[in-house]
Amino acid sequence: MDIALYGVAGRKRVIFGGLHAKASLAERVSDDVPCSLAMMTKGMVSYLVTLDAKSFPPPSGDLVNRGELGRPDAPSDKRNYVEQHGSFSACFSYNLRTVPSDPKTASGRRIFVSTFKPSVDRLPAEIVAAWAAFRARKKV
Numbered sequence: 001m002d003i004a005l006y007g008v009a010g011r012k013r014v015i016f017g018g019l020h021a022k023a024s025l026a027e028r029v030s031d032d033v034p035c036s037l038a039m040m041t042k043g044m045v046s047y048l049v050t051l052d053a054k055s056f057p058p059p060s061g062d063l064v065n066r067g068e069l070g071r072p073d074a075p076s077d078k079r080n081y082v083e084q085h086g087s088f089s090a091c092f093s094y095n096l097r098t099v100p101s102d103p104k105t106a107s108g109r110r111i112f113v114s115t116f117k118p119s120v121d122r123l124p125a126e127i128v129a130a131w132a133a134f135r136a137r138k139k140v
Helices: 027-041 077-083 123-138
Strands: 003-009 012-022 046-052 092-093 112-115
Touching: 003 123, 012 027, 012 123, 027 046, 027 077, 046 123, 077 112, 092 123
Parallel strands: 012 046, 046 092, 092 112
Antiparallel strands: 003 012
């Protein structure tokens, strides 16, 4: 896990989840899966956050950053970590070319496309909601 998510209950900091941050999913996202699954087994959230930044230079590429998640109808292995296997609570991509998940996936987990605009970025609200749910569930 790259970033721990803590809530405050009374004077105590309580970890309730974490972020796995990747600029590019080629950065061995598969190495984060065991940690993510262990966290979720403990009732914590485990979000994959990525810039989904992958460009291919000429002569084989055109330098357009299309990312590595593929599309719902043509998924990459990396998309399947979320949509098929449910290896992360959700994925938030900050690449506007990323194709988000369909509303329903095999695992119930989804890929969301985010921006850094507070009115559009879904991640902060998800984190706040996850802390509230964790706190209610664990009676913290």
